[in-house]
Amino acid sequence: MEATIEVTGLRKRFGGTTALDGMTFTVAAGQVTGFVGPNGAGKSTTMRVVLGLDAADAGHALVGGRPYRELRRPLHHVGSLLDAGALQPSRSARNHLLWLAHSQGLPAKRVDEVIAVTGLGPAAKRKAGGYSLGMRQRLGIAAALLGDPPVLMLDEPFNGMDPEGIVWMRTFLRDKAREGRAVLVSSHLMSELQDTADHLVVVGRGKVIADTSVAELIAAASGDRVTLRTPDRTQAMTVLGRAGGTVAATGADTVTVGGLTSGAVVALLTDNAVPFTEIAAHRASLEEAYMELTRDAVEFQAGQS
Amino acid sequence: MRHLIHAEWTKFRTVRGWVIGMLVAIPLTVLVGLLGPAGSQMSCAGPDGQPCENNVPPTGPGGEAVHDSFYFLHRTLTGDGTITARVATLTDAEPWSKAGVIVKRDTEVGSTYAAVLLTGGHGVRMQHDFTEDVAGPVSTSDHQWLRLTRDGNTLTGTTSPDGEHWATIGSVQLGGLGDAVQAGMFVSSPEHVEITRGFGSVDASGGPTMATATFDDVSVDGGWAGDWRGTEVGGESGMDTGHQESGGEFTITGHGDIAPIVPDQGSRGRTVENALIGVFAGLIAVLVVATLFVTSEHRRGLLRTSLAASPRRGQLFAAKAVVIGGVSFVTGVASAALAIPLVEQVEVAKGMFLFPASTWTEVRVVLGTGLLFAVGAVLALAVGMLLRRSAGTVTTVVVGVVLPYLLAVASVLPSGPAEWLTAVTPAAGFAVQQTVPEYPQVNASYTPADGYFPLSPGGGFAVLCAYAVAAVVLAVVALRRRDA
Numbered sequence: 001m002e003a004t005i006e007v008t009g010l011r012k013r014f015g016g017t018t019a020l021d022g023m024t025f026t027v028a029a030g031q032v033t034g035f036v037g038p039n040g041a042g043k044s045t046t047m048r049v050v051l052g053l054d055a056a057d058a059g060h061a062l063v064g065g066r067p068y069r070e071l072r073r074p075l076h077h078v079g080s081l082l083d084a085g086a087l088q089p090s091r092s093a094r095n096h097l098l099w100l101a102h103s104q105g106l107p108a109k110r111v112d113e114v115i116a117v118t119g120l121g122p123a124a125k126r127k128a129g130g131y132s133l134g135m136r137q138r139l140g141i142a143a144a145l146l147g148d149p150p151v152l153m154l155d156e157p158f159n160g161m162d163p164e165g166i167v168w169m170r171t172f173l174r175d176k177a178r179e180g181r182a183v184l185v186s187s188h189l190m191s192e193l194q195d196t197a198d199h200l201v202v203v204g205r206g207k208v209i210a211d212t213s214v215a216e217l218i219a220a221a222s223g224d225r226v227t228l229r230t231p232d233r234t235q236a237m238t239v240l241g242r243a244g245g246t247v248a249a250t251g252a253d254t255v256t257v258g259g260l261t262s263g264a265v266v267a268l269l270t271d272n273a274v275p276f277t278e279i280a281a282h283r284a285s286l287e288e289a290y291m292e293l294t295r296d297a298v299e300f301q302a303g304q305s
Numbered sequence: 306m307r308h309l310i311h312a313e314w315t316k317f318r319t320v321r322g323w324v325i326g327m328l329v330a331i332p333l334t335v336l337v338g339l340l341g342p343a344g345s346q347m348s349c350a351g352p353d354g355q356p357c358e359n360n361v362p363p364t365g366p367g368g369e370a371v372h373d374s375f376y377f378l379h380r381t382l383t384g385d386g387t388i389t390a391r392v393a394t395l396t397d398a399e400p401w402s403k404a405g406v407i408v409k410r411d412t413e414v415g416s417t418y419a420a421v422l423l424t425g426g427h428g429v430r431m432q433h434d435f436t437e438d439v440a441g442p443v444s445t446s447d448h449q450w451l452r453l454t455r456d457g458n459t460l461t462g463t464t465s466p467d468g469e470h471w472a473t474i475g476s477v478q479l480g481g482l483g484d485a486v487q488a489g490m491f492v493s494s495p496e497h498v499e500i501t502r503g504f505g506s507v508d509a510s511g512g513p514t515m516a517t518a519t520f521d522d523v524s525v526d527g528g529w530a531g532d533w534r535g536t537e538v539g540g541e542s543g544m545d546t547g548h549q550e551s552g553g554e555f556t557i558t559g560h561g562d563i564a565p566i567v568p569d570q571g572s573r574g575r576t577v578e579n580a581l582i583g584v585f586a587g588l589i590a591v592l593v594v595a596t597l598f599v600t601s602e603h604r605r606g607l608l609r610t611s612l613a614a615s616p617r618r619g620q621l622f623a624a625k626a627v628v629i630g631g632v633s634f635v636t637g638v639a640s641a642a643l644a645i646p647l648v649e650q651v652e653v654a655k656g657m658f659l660f661p662a663s664t665w666t667e668v669r670v671v672l673g674t675g676l677l678f679a680v681g682a683v684l685a686l687a688v689g690m691l692l693r694r695s696a697g698t699v700t701t702v703v704v705g706v707v708l709p710y711l712l713a714v715a716s717v718l719p720s721g722p723a724e725w726l727t728a729v730t731p732a733a734g735f736a737v738q739q740t741v742p743e744y745p746q747v748n749a750s751y752t753p754a755d756g757y758f759p760l761s762p763g764g765g766f767a768v769l770c771a772y773a774v775a776a777v778v779l780a781v782v783a784l785r786r787r788d789a
Contacts, residue, residue: 048788052612052613053789055788068616069616070616074615074616075613080613082606082609083606085606086606086609086610087607088320090320090321091319091320095315096319098315098319103308103309103615143610
């Protein structure tokens with residue numbers, strides 16, 4: 001089976017609210033795809049439609065080329081984590097994994113394997129009701145791994161994780177992608193996906209705003225700007241502004257210059273005897289690039305994530 | 306499907322509260338059942354101060370508990386023969402007072418017999434072996450010729466309003482009659498019973514009665530021997546019974562009844578279903594667990610995980626139903642199988658007697674209790690899937706299944722509404738416990754409070770099943786259509 005998720009033209013309304021408005025994107029194998037957007041942008045709804053839990057009003061979602069509802073033992077095709085809190089509190093983590101394994105015809109041995117992989121260890125015998133959110137996320141990951149699926153789809157897996165857990169999760173996601181799996185990870189915080197995602201699907205108001213590689217996105221947001229550090233900020237801004245640059249002060253001794261190449265900036269400053277200590281091509285942070293993209297798409301709506 | 310059932314079974318057994326809740330149904334059924342006999346005190350004040358113990362009623366040829374007491378004027382009949390007599394008058398009669406001719410194996414209580422008789426209020430009948438009863442032709446005459454013919458083990462009853470035109474009522478086979486039998490005329494007259502029911506109250510009043518009949522035009526044919534002898538079958542009644550003869554006319558005064566004993570409230574006899582009075586309590590525990598088995602998944606959002614693992618939603622529901630139904634069935638069987646002997650033991654120790662029930666009947670009731678639990682659990686599961694809330698579901702199923710039963714059997718309601726409730730609500734399923742039949746020829750209070758359901762065991766169970774099927778269909782449709 002191909003390791004892909006294809007989402008085409010999904011539309012869905014909940015009462016008067018449009019949750020999905022023509023959502024279309026593809027998740028490719030071998031990379032981590034970040035699924036990013038503000039709360040209420042339609043990320044979770046899209047994932048529920050992919051899993052056949054919610055029915056879309058229009059459009060379709062395919063996993064490995066097939067609708068999820070047609071899959072016989074679906075956990076062998078897609079491992080998913082939608083809500084880490086969806087647990088019977090009085091049932092132990094191991095038994096939670098055990099019934100899931102039985103539903104797919106998997107042996108108990110597989111349960112012990114995923115417990116080891118996710119580092120739950122002896123805690124797996126404890127009741128899931130006593131788990132921290134970070135532990136529940138690990139348990140959710142363990143459940144997603146049960147069928148050794150080529151596609152992983154995780155909704156906000158970083159939520160509630162401690163720093164150590166976040167590092168573990170990033171390594172885990174990159175490893176799974178390197179094994180050739182398609183990995184879709186949603187987040188409402190772009191910073192969580194920094195250094196993790198290879199590709200980004202940015203969504204707002206139920207549709208895709210940007211579908212691009214992380215490198216391209218950052219380049220686009222960075223533009224042709226140059227960052228300059230100088231002890232004489234006023235003089236530098238005057239000189240560069242006169243030469244036709246777009247100049248903005250970004251700190252006590254830093255200036256961002258647009259419309260001039262770094263070579264032109266160096267020449268101008270040298271010619272005018274303006275001292276400077278550092279000059280570099282500006283590199284936007286992922287967060288910055290994301291904020292720029294979603295500025296118009298943010299819906300101030302709580303609850304739905 | 307096999308995997309899904311395995312998964313649902315794992316889900317069930319790994320939540321300790323559910324396993325305990327299900328197991329609690331067993332002691333609950335037994336203990337509530339024990340409350341009845343354990344709390345009752347019985348004192349028997351017979352004329353000779355007999356104790357209640359071992360005071361067990363006789364049984365008829367079919368094994369059922371019977372009344373067999375009457376005044377019998379008889380001779381010995383060897384081989385084939387006929388007796389004909391006219392009942393000229395029947396006075397002081399209750400509706401089911403009886404006067405007629407009878408062939409009986411001997412004068413022992415409970416022995417096989419056949420009789421043609423005139424009743425106080427139900428015309429001419431042919432009855433045999435206590436439970437069997439056939440009505441004769443309707444006659445306006447208040448005196449009747451009755452004839453009983455023995456041909457081997459075949460007894461044929463005929464009747465005539467005028468001694469010339471005879472009509473056959475029936476022909477019956479009696480087993481174990483023997484060559485020499487006792488045959489002749491008899492009179493019996495049962496207790497007078499008046500029952501008044503109101504909301505929450507039952508008043509019963511009555512007392513012993515006697516009836517007197519005169520027989521004339523008596524003739525016998527065949528191998529008759531000896532003189533007419535009067536015997537009080539069933540022992541001395543202590544009443545003024547007896548017979549007189551003058552000029553071929555016999556006047557007989559009798560007391561008692563020849564009929565199956567029908568259990569009713571306050572009766573010293575206990576039926577199998579009396580031992581299962583605690584079943585409703587066990588059923589409540591089962592209904593709660595069955596509800597939580599599904600509503601806890603809604604509450605935690607776990608249903609999405611289940612549906613992601615099993616996108617074919619109908620199959621998921623079926624697997625859940627198989628598991629909770631199966632577990633509940635076993636619980637019901639265990640509850641009933643323990644409650645019946647344990648409760649009956651206490652009943653006997655308290656001086657009550659047990660209505661005889663065949664092994665097959667007891668097995669049927671035990672399995673029926675298992676089915677009652679199983680179908681009740683599936684109903685709760687379906688309602689839970691529809692309503693998605695624990696409290697609402699438990700309330701609905703308890704009000705639907707258990708409450709009507711309690712209202713009906715606890716004599717809270719008058720018999721009309723009580724019968725209606727136990728016929729049209731899911732509580733009709735409690736009829737699976739019914740072991741005692743209604744006898745049209747016995748005047749008694751046949752209400753749910755006395756242990757009589759308006760529907761047969763199978764019919765009542767079918768009503769419960771119909772509710773469960775309807776709920777399951779609605780639940781599966783909703784599950785398929787709804788976003789999870």
